[in-house]
Amino acid sequence: MELKGIHHVSALTANAKQNYDFYTTILGMRLVKKTINQDDPSVYHLFYADEAGNPGTDLTFFEIPHAGTTYQGTGSISGTSLRVPDDKALEFWESRFSEFDVDHDGIKEQYGRKIISFRDPERQRLMLVSDEANIGVKGGKTWVHSSVPADKGIIGLGPVKLTVKSAAPTTAILTEILTFKQTGSYPSIIDGQNEILVFSTGEGGTGAEVHIETRDDLPKERPGRGSVHHVAFRVDNEDELAKWKDRLVAARLPNSGLVDRFYFKSLYFREPNGILFELATDGPGFNTDEDDEHLGESLALPPLFEDRRKEIETNLKPLDTKRPHN
Template sequence: MELKGIHHVSAITANAKNNYQFYTDVLGMRLVKKTINQDDPSVYHLFYADEIGNPGTDLTFFEIPNAGNTYPGFSSISGTSLRVPDDRALEYWEKRLDEHQVDHDGISEQYDRKVIHFRDPEKQRLTLISDETNTGVPGGQPWKDSSVPADKGIIGLGPSKLTVQNPEPTIHVLTNVLTFKKTSSYPSPIEGQEDIQVYTTGEGGTGAEIHLEIRNDLTRERPGRGSVHHVAFRVENEAELAEWRKKLQSERLPNSGLVDRYYFKSLYFREPNGILFELATDGPGFATDEDPEFLGESLALPPFFEDRRKEIENNLNPLNTKRPH
């Protein structure tokens, strides 16, 4: 029962159409699933990933049209990383972000890796991170029809950054409940703040890290558009997920129980600082109900929503995701 790394990250957008344009046209990621928020079928849930939506490559967005601005603070998932193959790819990305007038900080170094910190149009806090020295969890396959060259393309999710005021309860969950181990730390870019701690699971590397930031100069985050809803960690299969549920119960951590998301099975819980974690199975995957060639082009509904398709489609704003073939 060792978590294999990061499975996906789910964030919030106020506008699915603009979100789709940015993540596919500018970042060159593939929309592998256009579906609904299963907890609110009146809005979209969009999944961007590699060529076939391998676990560990999915950045997803719930559309919440009336979401206000995010006020950053603690008790949050305050940063999401996107992996690129090597340092040379970052040189390409620096120019590309400039061409598309994306707000970014240029190439810098973080934890002995080259990175570019940048923001999407809703101020989602993102980082492109080089896999130049990665020896851990391998990346995925860049989308073959991307506007970004394959040798420069995004190949998966990198470390998620958590920001907390009181680190001990979060550390307890990461190390004593889950299977993360503290492996290193690096200086905070904020003067006067503690070093950022690095926690690793599974094979390690960029696809299996949590970076824990301790901040005593902030208030609690007020989430909205541009904030992260939850981070999910990879579990091998449903049998193992059931064992994880028993473990959470033995630790007296309230949890959702097993939830069928159709493309994977899930288990949700909040660690004591209020950050939402999900454990998710690697399969069955996004080709379960669509031809891999046409992923994301039509509205996909899990079978348990199919009888409501007409009602659901009538309530959604049109979003054309058809691609030329």
């Protein structure tokens, strides 16, 4: 049993329309699924990804219309990165961010890679990371109809950063329960001295890393719009997911048990610093109920919710995601 890398990251937005416009128009990602939060069907769950929503490329958002401000702190997923093909692509993005007034920090270097840290309109903490030297998990493929050129586009999720009060308990979960190994570290940009620890799983590389930052000077994060809800790691199939459940039970870690999310099967648990982890299967995928050409254009409901479609559609604020077809 070995986790294959990052599966998806799920964050919070207070405005689905603004969110959709930013991630599709400015970032050029494809909306591959417009569905509902299965734990609260009165709000949207939006999935942005590569051309087909391949595992490891999904950045998803729960819409919480009255979500308050995020007060940043520990016990949080404090950074989500998105992979681009090479260093040259970052030059394109630096210019694009300036053109569209996206708050960004310019091209810098981190852990031997070129990066650009930036924020979305709700102050979501994001980073573009170059795959110039990546030899680990392969990225996805940009959508042919993206607003961004194919050789510059976002090809998947990169490293996820966790900020914790104490690294040891989280490190123990990653290395003793999950299949991560510490593969490096780099100085924090906060003071240049505190080391951020790097852990990798599977084939490693940008698509399979968790970075841990220790901050004992911060309070616990109060999440709101622009915060991250959970990170999911890739499991090959449902049989293997059942074995992961057994491993968590044997370690006496409370967990959700197997949950059918229709597009994949899931298992949830919290590590000791309170961060929500999900293990999710690679399949069956987003073309289960929509063909590849029309992904994300209509409201997709898992079968469990289909008989409530009229009620659900009435409660949702309309969001036009239909694309003109020739």
